[in-house]
Amino acid sequence: MLTILGQQPATTRGFCDGISRRNFLTVGGMALGGINLSQALQAETLSNSGHSHKAIINIYLPGGPPHLDMWDPKPLAPVEIRGEFQTIQTNVPGIEVSEMFPRMAQMMDKFILVRSLSDSDGGHDAYQCMTGRRKGERQPPGGWPQGGAWVSKMQGQVNPAIPANVALMYQTGNRTWGETGDGGFLGVAHAPFNLLGRQARSTPDNMVLQGVTLEKLRDRTRLMASLDKFQRAADQRGQMESMDVYAQQAMGILTTSKLVDALDLSKEDPRTVARYGQSREDFQRDGAPPMIENFCVARRLVEAGARFVSLNYSRWDWHGSDGMNYPKCREECPLLDQGLAALVSDLHERGLDRDVSVVVWGEFGRTPKINGSNSRDHWPQANTAVLAGGGLQAGQTVGSTNRNGEHPQTRPVKFQEVFATLYKAAGIDVQNVRVFDLSGVPQYLVEPGNEPIHEVI
Numbered sequence: 001m002l003t004i005l006g007q008q009p010a011t012t013r014g015f016c017d018g019i020s021r022r023n024f025l026t027v028g029g030m031a032l033g034g035i036n037l038s039q040a041l042q043a044e045t046l047s048n049s050g051h052s053h054k055a056i057i058n059i060y061l062p063g064g065p066p067h068l069d070m071w072d073p074k075p076l077a078p079v080e081i082r083g084e085f086q087t088i089q090t091n092v093p094g095i096e097v098s099e100m101f102p103r104m105a106q107m108m109d110k111f112i113l114v115r116s117l118s119d120s121d122g123g124h125d126a127y128q129c130m131t132g133r134r135k136g137e138r139q140p141p142g143g144w145p146q147g148g149a150w151v152s153k154m155q156g157q158v159n160p161a162i163p164a165n166v167a168l169m170y171q172t173g174n175r176t177w178g179e180t181g182d183g184g185f186l187g188v189a190h191a192p193f194n195l196l197g198r199q200a201r202s203t204p205d206n207m208v209l210q211g212v213t214l215e216k217l218r219d220r221t222r223l224m225a226s227l228d229k230f231q232r233a234a235d236q237r238g239q240m241e242s243m244d245v246y247a248q249q250a251m252g253i254l255t256t257s258k259l260v261d262a263l264d265l266s267k268e269d270p271r272t273v274a275r276y277g278q279s280r281e282d283f284q285r286d287g288a289p290p291m292i293e294n295f296c297v298a299r300r301l302v303e304a305g306a307r308f309v310s311l312n313y314s315r316w317d318w319h320g321s322d323g324m325n326y327p328k329c330r331e332e333c334p335l336l337d338q339g340l341a342a343l344v345s346d347l348h349e350r351g352l353d354r355d356v357s358v359v360v361w362g363e364f365g366r367t368p369k370i371n372g373s374n375s376r377d378h379w380p381q382a383n384t385a386v387l388a389g390g391g392l393q394a395g396q397t398v399g400s401t402n403r404n405g406e407h408p409q410t411r412p413v414k415f416q417e418v419f420a421t422l423y424k425a426a427g428i429d430v431q432n433v434r435v436f437d438l439s440g441v442p443q444y445l446v447e448p449g450n451e452p453i454h455e456v457i
Helices: 127-131 147-155 220-226 240-255 258-263 270-276 293-304 325-349 415-425
Strands: 055-060 087-089 096-098 111-117 165-168 308-312 356-361 383-389 396-398 408-410 434-436 442-444
Touching: 055 127, 055 147, 055 293, 055 415, 111 408, 111 415, 147 165, 147 308, 147 415, 165 293, 258 293, 270 293, 270 325, 293 308, 293 325, 325 356, 325 383, 356 415, 383 415
Parallel strands: 055 308, 055 356, 111 396, 165 308
Antiparallel strands: 087 096, 111 383, 356 383, 434 442
């Protein structure tokens, strides 16, 4: 958990600038594995072209959302398949969605429904939505980089006060639902800079760099001494002479308010925040809390300079003996509908719709046939992803499942193809860019043959 500049209690003694000694900048439980903060901010500066700021917002729905009850309804299927919800028309002729998504239906011309995601790994894990890879497949030395790590490596930082790769990923009871992925063989310099832990909100009040007072912040030597927990990981290639540059970048983040301001929704127009809906701070069993306001925070982080923002939202595993599927759908889907509609509307109204891509997905779909508990079980054979923004050709579906939603019938799409599309929208040439891993083997952002989805580019 990163905490930066809390607010001063009236009874505390402050410095001459009015900030309390107790309000210290803290990177306590920040999810960077206890590494040196300055090293975590090493960016590939030589590859930063300085062109327009492209970005990706990756919204992960932990647990496996039910595709038939959300974005791939089957109104002509038997009742034991189609379930309890009605199907509604959208503003794009021929595209229908569940009645749980009326706001998205009225602006479907700004969304893309990939209804034929075909290679879900099948495990309860964020890994595939973070990397595009199957967790059990063979990995290069150091492991596969998370999606934002590739973007950080290829494009670097937009602003020295904002990491290129940021995460709003809660630590969840089911550990794998809260894992951001890491820098893999690209190194910790490009790992996600995670701003959340078990606290529901990430605000200036909550954000505390443990044991580092403002006095120490003004003394660079003492600051680095105070960050002993962030051990300087040895540079794999022995290029330690550049550490001073990255230490200055770390100081840039720690001593400016830009990151804090992006996280502080009190600086946003209250009418804008209200459009996203009312967040709840309670963790959903072993999942994340339904903090829909984080969609707005993600947009603010992108505006501040982040290139890749990952977040986990609520909990979508509802097939227990208590038959929660339909009650939980009625509770969760309308808020998700409101939050996604607000986020995409915001991007368009702010002129960011061509530069900022959004993807929404879970680790797998749900069984077409409703079980004896009136719920749906795990079903990796079919899954749906939602795309928006990025200058993509919206207002369409890509692929389809068969009559009962059991498996892709047309245009099967892989996770890596979705990532290839996001990278392409962000200005990265996935076919020709390669990076050598720690053993000297050239690696691509996606495996050769996984090209961007041509229908939407």
